[in-house]
Amino acid sequence: MSNAVKSEAADDRLTTVSSTSQSYGALVWRRFRKSFAGMMGLTLVAMLIIVALFADFFAPVQPNAASESFSPPAKISFFTKDGFTLRPVVYPIVQSEELDPVTFQPLMSPDYDNPRRIVLFAKGWEYDFWGVIPANRHLFGLEDGSPIHVLGTDKLGRDILSRGIVGARITLMIALTSITLITIIGTLAGITSGYLGGRFDLWFQRFVEVILAFPQLPLYLALTTLIPVTAPSNLFLAFVITVIVGLGWAQLSREVRSKTMAMARIEYVRAAIAVGASDARIITRHILPNVMSHVIVSVTLGIPAIILLESFLGFLGFAVKPPLISWGLMLQDAGNYGVIGSFPWILSPVGFVLLAVFAFNALGDGLRDAIDPY
């Protein structure tokens, strides 16, 4: 009999094809590696998360420290008075002797006599590393410890790059916390409803429909105004997450429900019933692992939507309250035509949002193609 099995598989055309056994994870990774966009997304997402985790180290300037307001991005130069140098420098902007011929205000211009070198691992503002270890090293900074504004400053003179880096924390925290809760609630609700079916499913789906039918934006605005302005910012944050989750789980649960219903009719589930497996076992061992691939993809594609929502709500001033920093909150400053016209660098948080949304979308796309390797 085992001879027969061998001859069944023996096909000399297939000798060139690798026949070693591979787990599900290995197969997905093999497919994923081939997708350029997916790999780029993965790299960017990894970088974003690292930057957010070590934000204090990456931010060259203390994010709430004020200096010259609306100062333009620093010009990094490879030339000094002595000629070309491999070590970049910036020139401090100082008031010159000359006056503007129209306004008679003193003109600001770079001081070419005092180049300040940019160095890696510079000493700068002091912070507590993850709130524990005191440190004062940063990825880069000026040699003499004075602030460097790579992307300029906002209206209160705060460094935009540093705020963007520290703001990634809150933005990603909101996005990841909400998506985790959405995933847990949506998957559980979807599987339960889809697997149990019958009357429970009928009524539960009407409830889901009501949630899906809510006009989301007015509801966000109405709900967020319920919170007193004086409430602590953490409470406010928790409330924003609650609202996002409360409205966000319904869509996922719908998708999971339909997947579950299809899955519950597949014969391996019947075979499990036939060996006497309980409902709990069928859900956790047979349905959940097969639904998970779909969930993972919709999660990665759901994160950008939350980042966008946060930036939008922040722009309207409903998401995060100072002194916390988020990308949406930073964009609030850009809500004025005159400001954008005169100080375009104030729009750079849009770039952060764009980058993050692109990174998660690319990752999700790559995963979607790779997740079903059979």
Added chain:
Amino acid sequence: MNTEIALQARNIGVTFTVDGGVVEAVKDVSFTLHRGQTIALVGESGSGKSVTARAIMKLLTKRASVSPKTEIIYAGQNMAQLSDRDMRRLRGNRLTMIFQEPMSSLNPVYTIGSQLAEVLRIHNPKMKKAEAWARAQGLLELVQIPDPEARIRQYPHQLSGGQRQRVMIAMALANNPDVLIADEPTTALDVTVQAEILNLIKALQAKMGMAVILITHDLTVVRQFADHVYVMQHGVVREEGLTETIFTAPQHPYTQRLLGSEPKGQANPLQGHPETVIEGRGVRVTYTLRKGGTFKGHNYDLQAVDGLSLALKRGETLGIVGESGSGKTTFGQALLRLTKLTQGEVDFMGQRIEGLDRAAMKPFRQRMQIVFQDPFSSLNPRMSVRQIIEEGLTVNNIGTAGADRLERVKRALRDAGMPDSILSRFPHEFSGGQRQRLAIARAIALEPEFILLDEPTSALDLSVQAQIIDLLRKLQAEKGLSYLFISHDLKVVRALCHRVIVMQSGKIVEQGPVADVLENPSTEYTRRLVRAAFDIAT
């Protein structure tokens, strides 16, 4: 037979690029096709027969590349060198193809008349619309669709599978082709419809003088319809010759094995008077369906299983046969309490089980098992072989410890004819036949007394089917198993069963010992099934 050559193929070679290498799907296949002749490409799944056909029609996917040596001569030109544009002019016009699945080959949003007219007008741009429709109606008459005036305005879903395949044939014949390629034209159809379709092709061939390339795995079909046979294995033609020569004196060992794998033998006779394992009395399964809209509609009952009874003894195999939709699977699953019974009684080893809930059924579950038709959907793709087979042991607390369970899993694998070195591998790494062995291993690991076999061989190749039948017979002899064997293939039933029940529309139309029923069928329905299985052309 005409000696004029319709199509000549030399050295067809096709390679596919896949993850981790290149697969040579077809190597140096050559054949000659005369006008009015039928040649058959025969082989098991993966033998490259469909790829050969698609290479002729230039319908291969982008991942395939045709070897430069390939020459396909039609009307004095080498089609392998033709541009896509020239090829489009030939395809669907001089050379046509019909496919296995008639549902997905027709566009569901157009009437069959407009689809037929479209084919006509693509290749005859001057033809008027009314003329094309008139011709389309003529084609429907040609393929013997009843009431063509009415049918021409219908949509594909309003036709049965057999009628849809007739429409596909009409479409293929619309422009009087010289060559018709039929790729498993009847595999998706019921056995009784199969004969009608093949006879239709044969009659039309005689009328129109076209050459036919028939691609199939079914040797009965080949013997009845082909003039010349090419036996393919692993992308190579192993043997070719006149049909009679191949069937009476096969030369190549593969051909011999293929011909020898027609199911044969019979069930081992029962010893003494064994006890009854499972008995159903007056089993009825009713589905309540709804007709019409929300307000005007009404519910009606569909009797899927209409008060049937059966009794199965230890060591016995009882076959249930019938066309698709006759309720045989529902009946089997109702006995196993996998489908809800509307009415009736089920005894298992003398205990009534029809009223038990899932928890109360649990002690019985390990004693009654099931093997499904499709080995691809019956194994969870995310579980390893060990997890799949061990599941029943874990759930039922069989075996004292991990080591003992592992030993049982290995034993079940060995009994099912699989090596026990595959424990950590996943189902997708195995072929259809091997997967079906895994499904059998899952069932026998629990050491059941009764197994419901729901068409366990119909998704498998002939030679694999023979191995599975041998395996089932061996396991029955060793372990004294009782089988309820559901099938539409009377050949397999004859080889495996002691008794047989013939079902139609939820009712038993005939039952008795296999030899009696198959040799002296008393109803027309059974006679049709028997004819379809054993001599298809009559």
